[in-house]
Amino acid sequence: MGRRSCGYKQKLRKGLWSPDEDEKLLRYITKHGHGCWSSVPKLAGLERCGKSCRLRWINYLRPDLKRGGFSSQEENLIIQLQSVLGNRWSQIAARLPGRTDNEIKNLWNSSIKKKLMQKGGDPNTHKPLSEAMLSTSTCPEKASRELDTAISLNLKEDSSKPSLIDVSSCRNEKGDDNLNASKTSAHQEFFPNKSFPMNRYPSIQQRPLDSIACLQFPVQNLSHDQLKLDQKGILFEPNKEFNSRTPVPTFSRSFLSAQTDNKIYAGLPFHPMGTFNNIHWDSSNCSGNKSFFDSNVFSWGLADGGGSSDKTLQLHSADAETTDIKWS
DNA sequence: AATTAATACAACCGCGTCAAA
DNA sequence: GTTTGACGCGGTTGTATTAAT
Numbered sequence: 001m002g003r004r005s006c007g008y009k010q011k012l013r014k015g016l017w018s019p020d021e022d023e024k025l026l027r028y029i030t031k032h033g034h035g036c037w038s039s040v041p042k043l044a045g046l047e048r049c050g051k052s053c054r055l056r057w058i059n060y061l062r063p064d065l066k067r068g069g070f071s072s073q074e075e076n077l078i079i080q081l082q083s084v085l086g087n088r089w090s091q092i093a094a095r096l097p098g099r100t101d102n103e104i105k106n107l108w109n110s111s112i113k114k115k116l117m118q119k120g121g122d123p124n125t126h127k128p129l130s131e132a133m134l135s136t137s138t139c140p141e142k143a144s145r146e147l148d149t150a151i152s153l154n155l156k157e158d159s160s161k162p163s164l165i166d167v168s169s170c171r172n173e174k175g176d177d178n179l180n181a182s183k184t185s186a187h188q189e190f191f192p193n194k195s196f197p198m199n200r201y202p203s204i205q206q207r208p209l210d211s212i213a214c215l216q217f218p219v220q221n222l223s224h225d226q227l228k229l230d231q232k233g234i235l236f237e238p239n240k241e242f243n244s245r246t247p248v249p250t251f252s253r254s255f256l257s258a259q260t261d262n263k264i265y266a267g268l269p270f271h272p273m274g275t276f277n278n279i280h281w282d283s284s285n286c287s288g289n290k291s292f293f294d295s296n297v298f299s300w301g302l303a304d305g306g307g308s309s310d311k312t313l314q315l316h317s318a319d320a321e322t323t324d325i326k327w328s
Numbered sequence: 329a330a331t332t333a334a335t336a337c338a339a340c341c342g343c344g345t346c347a348a349a
Numbered sequence: 350g351t352t353t354g355a356c357g358c359g360g361t362t363g364t365a366t367t368a369a370t
Contacts, residue, residue, distance in 0.1 A: 014339080014340075015338095015340090015363085016338070016339075016363095016364075016365090017339085036355075036356095037356070038354080038356090050355080050356090051340085051341095051355090051356085051357095052339075052340080054356080054357085055339065056338090056339085058357095059337095059338075059339085060338080087359065087360090088358085088359085089358075090357075090359085101358075102337090102338075102339085103337085105359075105360085106336070106338085107336090107337095109360095110336055110337085111335090330370105331369100331370085332368100332369085332370075333368080334366100334367080334368075334369090335365100335366080335367075335368090336364100336366080336367095337363100337364085337365080337366095338362105338363085338364080338365095339361105339362085339363075339364095340360105340361080340362070340363085341359105341360085341361080341362090342358105342359100342360090342361100343357105343358090344356105344358085345355105345356085345357085345358100346355090346356085346357105347353100347354095347355090347356105348352100348353085348355105349351105349352085349353080349354100
């Protein structure tokens with residue numbers, strides 16, 4: 001039996017909201033707050049379902065909404081975030097104050113997607129179309145899934161140790177977790193800072209990259225050139241685009257950028273073979289924020305849980321202190 | 329001026345998750 | 350442990366507006 005849509009019991013209004021309805025909802029929520037959404041329509045005198053009221057409030061009536069078109073900075077930020085987070089519009093919206101997930105999703109589908117395609121890029125992979133087609137030719141489903149495997153790590157600003165606020169990973173169509181598969185396929189390789197011989201890296205055509213870790217550094221006064229990403233001692237330049245001749249092809253989707261909210265975002269891929277990525281930074285000029293990055297390097301990777309099914313991601317700081325992160 | 333196509337925006341729908349019963 | 354209802358999310362559809370013919 002299929003799930004009944006909202007408002008099936010009574011004949012409730014659907015479609016566009018009238019100014020009168022907006023007024024009723026606005027007045028009610030301003031005075032009482034929304035509380036339980038399912039009771040809002042009745043209390044506000046509306047013939048709508050709670051779901052519809054919630055949507056109208058979030059997407060249109062909320063006082064903190066920013067009206068008007070998107071700036072080019074906002075568009076660029078959306079493109080960048082989408083490349084890391086995929087179509088997680090609510091997470092993207094959380095980084096754009098005053099914008100809603102619906103608004104961003106609409107912008108993406110109606111405008112940004114087309115712009116990217118006009119420039120010869122693939123909006124799904126953020127790569128040149130020719131390269132994207134090459135990667136999908138061997139496994140057509142993979143490209144569509146690729147962006148669905150991002151991990152978002154947020155480091156607590158007030159913590160003395162790197163720790164986690166939020167980790168989310170997404171599922172493929174079967175509900176499997178790609179990271180889990182990665183972990184079990186190479187769990188014997190998961191040791192912090194372990195070096196792999198270069199020939200262990202698959203070629204770029206095989207494109208083993210299944211996921212990206214996005215680290216958000218709430219570090220003020222830290223510039224690009226103070227934060228360097230490396231792997232096995234190789235330094236990475238921010239925003240560098242890698243190609244098939246790049247010695248370490250797994251970094252084709254890394255990016256590093258400073259955003260307007262005094263945070264630095266570093267997106268690095270997780271290698272399914274279990275490589276570890278290191279981040280070095282120069283904190284000598286950071287005022288007041290040294291505490292949560294006491295040591296100037298940490299690495300992260302998938303933890304070897306002895307083959308257990310527990311999905312754990314571990315952050316390793318240089319002093320070998322480990323922070324466990326679990327995701328559903 | 330009328331019609332059609334394209335675009336932008338708003339809202340709906342179905343599903344997953346979570347918590348309470 | 351199971352069921353149920355509320356909520357939130359992302360995909361999709363509907364509608365209004367604008368541009369082109």
